Every structure is written in structure tokens, then in C-alpha cells.
Amino acid sequence: MDIREIKELIKFIEKSDIKEFQYENETESLFISKNGDVPQIIQGAPMQYAAAPAVAAAPAAAPAVAAAPAAAAAPAVSGTEVKSPIVGTFYEAASPGAAPFASEGETVKKGQTLCIIEAMKIMNEIEAEFDCVIKKRVGMNGKPVEYGETIFIVEPI
Template sequence: MELKDIRELIRFIDKSEIKEFEYETENGERIYISKKDDAPVFAAAPAAAYAQAPAAPAALPAAAPTAEVKDSGLKGNQVEIKTPIVGTFYEAPSPGAESFVKEGDTVKKGQTLCIVEAMKIMNEIEAEFDCKIVRKVGQNAKPVEYGEVIFIAEPL
């Protein structure tokens, strides 16, 4: 068996679902090819799932405020507003634009606090309750993790 035939066989097996292949020629040459199973298997999503994705920015409520005050530095009835998703925190709708909220602002339930970009989708994070923004913790254009504090607020 020639090298080009072996390469073609490897490509064929690589593209197929065959896990192991063993072949012995008439003159005693033996070929054994095995795929590793270490890699995770991912199923492709149907194309229809991609077609149904929203094109407009999605509005997400902020993660529920925490009632814990242990070592968090919160005063009085202050609560932490946390991001409900992983992504990049943006304090304004576009570069150079005015921030959605500033420290000291009073916001109404449903008002946009910031944007968290996740997988090229701009997700507006909305206030879940009327409150006063005490401190902005999230940093503009910096990554945030799920459940990370982005604002400290006082419910009204």
C-alpha cells in the first residue's frame, strides 16, 4: 500500500463515524487506525434554531438583589444588583454616549441600567424594582461573570 493511499484512508476515516480500522494486505503489511474518544461530542443545532434568534437587543431583568449583608460593605437597606449573564459590561448604548444611569440616579422598575454583550447580542439589563443607584461597580467594556455585582442600589 502506498503512502498516498494511506493518507486517503486516514482522511476517509477521519470524516466518518468509524472509531477503529484495521487492515492487513496480502503481503503481510498491517494498518491500524484509531480515533481518540477523549474529545467531547457536540451535536449541531438545527438550522431552524438559528433562524429564530432575536435580531433586536434582548432585555433581561437584573439578577435578583441579595439580602445578604455579611462582609459585603452594604449599608442600611442597600442591595447588590448582579448580572444575569456572562458577557461584556457597557454603561452606555454606544461609545461616547451618555451612561444609562449614574451614581445618585433614581430609576424605575424596567428602566435600562446597562448592556451586557454576550455572543454579539446586546442584552439590556433592566431594574427589577424602583431604586436609587448608590454605586456603579461594573467597569465599562470589561468582562462580567454570571452573578457578578454591577451596581449597589437602595430600593425606594
């Protein structure tokens, strides 16, 4: 794991609700914490990194507060929530000006693309897991979404 990958990982963790992250393989060991507690270095661990607590605390608090009203508003429509499987940027269409993959009131089939979530310059198509009707699109085009955040409310058919 090179320093660029570690920096990207730290940025990802700062923006998420993850409190601690640990990675180990045969040659490397990495531990990142937003709690401010730095664990003791274990003998034989070649690499040990920890995120600065002051930097991690401020950015993590702001998105959580901003996301709370959106999450609270989402359940106003009854149905099954479709949650984001990754952290990234929500896109309703393949390109600007193109028709959305799924609109409110539309019936979609299992496997049909609902949206795209861009994560680290990779476009991830999010597909319907079952036949359903789109009740509400909660995700906002071009806006960030967190892991587990509701992006659609659907009604299975």
C-alpha cells in the same frame, strides 16, 4: 450542535466558574468537565466531548483571583446588589460617548435600562427590577462580568 457552537461553549465554560456541563437531546449527548475526570461513554450516546484539563485549569484560575478583590470591595457600600444574569461584557451606555443609562445617585424606575451586557455579539439590556436609587456602579465599562457578579448596588425606594 456543530463544532463551532461546541468550541464557543468550551471557551465560555473555561472562563466561568462552571466545573461540569452536560447536554442531551434525542440525537446528541455532550459532557464537558474542568475536573479532569472523563466519564465513561454510555452506550448509545452518539457524541461525547471533554475539555482538556490542563487548558481549562490555567484560564479559570486567573479570572477567579482577579475577580475576588472586586467582589470583596463591592459590599463596602450598603444596599441591594444587582447581579449580572449572564457572562459577557459590561457597557454603561448604548454607544461610546453616549450618556450612561444609570449614574450613581440617580433614581431609576422599574423596567428602566441600567446597562447592557454583550454576550456572543448580542446586546442584552439589563433592567431595574424595582424603583431604586443607584448607590454605586460596580461593573466597569468595557470589562467582562461573570454570571452572578455584582454590577450595581442600589437602594430600593
